[in-house]
Each structure stands twice: as C-alpha cells, then as structure tokens.
Amino acid sequence: MGLSVTAVERALFLLLRLRKVRWPSLFDGVDSSLEDWIVDKMHIVRPVVETGYENLLLVRLLLEMRIPSIRKSSVAEGLTIEEILENWFKIKPVIMEEWGENKDALVDLFGKIRDEWMDNDLATWIGANRLYPGVPDALKFASSKVYIVTTKQSRFADALLRELAGVIIPPEKIYGLGTGP
Known part of the structure; x- marks a missing residue:
C-alpha cells in the first residue's frame, strides 16, 4: 500500500504545510528537537x-x-498533557475564541491543504492513509446497501474508498464532514 504512516504522522505532515499558511510567524525558529517533542506529544x-x-x-x-x-491562550501556562486528555472538550472552545479562530475556516483550510497534497502527489497521500483490516472486503461483498458516515470531508472519503478499497460508493451515500442537515 505504500507508506505505512500513523494518523498522527499523517496529521503532522499536513500540519507542517498548514503552519506555513495559518500561523507562520509562530513557527519561526522552531527547531527539530521541538518538532520531535510535538510529534511525541501528538501521539499521546x-x-x-x-x-x-x-x-x-x-x-x-x-x-x-x-x-x-x-x-x-489563557490555558497553555502550566497545562499538562493529562489535562489536555481529560479536558479537551473544554479547552478547545477557549483557545478557539482566544485565538480568534473559526471552525469552518480551519476545516476549509485543512481540506485545501489535503486537496493540494492530493493534486501534487496522490500516491503519497493515499499511502499515508489506511482502512481498518477487513473493510475493503466488507464493502466489496456487502449484500445490503452501503452508506459511509465519516468525519472526513466526502471527497477525501471517496478517494480513499476508490484507491484503498477498490469500491465506488455513490456520492449521495457518503455522509462526510459538512454534509447533511
């Protein structure tokens, strides 16, 4: 299947691209040891x-x-990894407000960077993803109607299903981020 990359490493690959677009000045001077620390903590x-x-x-x-x-952000000072794990649902709205961020804008930006990656190097993007074991066969041999519900934007789910599972699911049966009521 190409590269064997974890979800964290895939996200970090995107983040390296995103940081240059969203907050470039914050990441000026970030050295490899700090990047390694961030990768380590992101795994957690x-x-x-x-x-x-x-x-x-x-x-x-x-x-x-x-x-x-x-x-x-008012929450970063003294914050621990354990506190992030326990309180992310409380922390997220605070930092979004303090940073002046908008969910839809960040989702769109995340999607744009994915689109650019796919356009420039589809094979590497596909290789940086994987489906759970057994999913391709379950989709190929399903005897009932198949619907996909995912937190990914539908176009990314469609590309992954085509490339990794070898199946085509009609667009109206893929419910991704930003679709539905």
Whole structure:
C-alpha cells in the first residue's frame, strides 16, 4: 500500500504545510528537537481529536505550552498533557475564541491543504492513509446497501474508498464532514 504512516504522522505532515499558511510567524525558529517533542506529544493527545482540523489546534497549543513568548491562550501556562486528555472538550472552545479562530475556516483550510497534497502527489497521500483490516472486503461483498458516515470531508472519503478499497460508493451515500442537515 505504500507508506505505512500513523494518523498522527499523517496529521503532522499536513500540519507542517498548514503552519506555513495559518500561523507562520509562530513557527519561526522552531527547531527539530521541538518538532520531535510535538510529534511525541501528538501521539499521546491524538485520541481527543474528533475532526482533523483539531490537530492544528493541538499543535499550536503544544507550541504555546513550550514557548511562553508566543502564548495567546489563557490555558497553555502550566497545562499538562493529562489535562489536555481529560479536558479537551473544554479547552478547545477557549483557545478557539482566544485565538480568534473559526471552525469552518480551519476545516476549509485543512481540506485545501489535503486537496493540494492530493493534486501534487496522490500516491503519497493515499499511502499515508489506511482502512481498518477487513473493510475493503466488507464493502466489496456487502449484500445490503452501503452508506459511509465519516468525519472526513466526502471527497477525501471517496478517494480513499476508490484507491484503498477498490469500491465506488455513490456520492449521495457518503455522509462526510459538512454534509447533511
């Protein structure tokens, strides 16, 4: 299937691209040891993420925890990884407001960067993803109607299903981020 990349590494690949677009000045001077620390901590905090754009928030929050001079959130000082794990649903709205961020804008940006990656190197993007074991066969041999419900934007789910599972699901049967009522 190509690259064997974890969800965290995939998110970090996107984040390296995103940070240049969203908050470039905050990441000036970030060295490889700090990037390694962020990667290490992202492996731990990744389970709190419900939607991809939240990875961007977590990376910035981790950065603010380590570099007080760029701190814009009231929660970063003294914050621990355990507190992020326990209270992400409370922390997220606070940092979104304090940073002046908008969920839809971040979702769109996250999608735009994914689109650029897919347009420039589809094979690497596909290789940085995987389906759970057994899913391709379950989709191929399903005897009932198949619907896909995902936190990914529908166009990304469609590409992954085509490339990794070898199936075509009609667009009206894929319910992704931003679709529905």
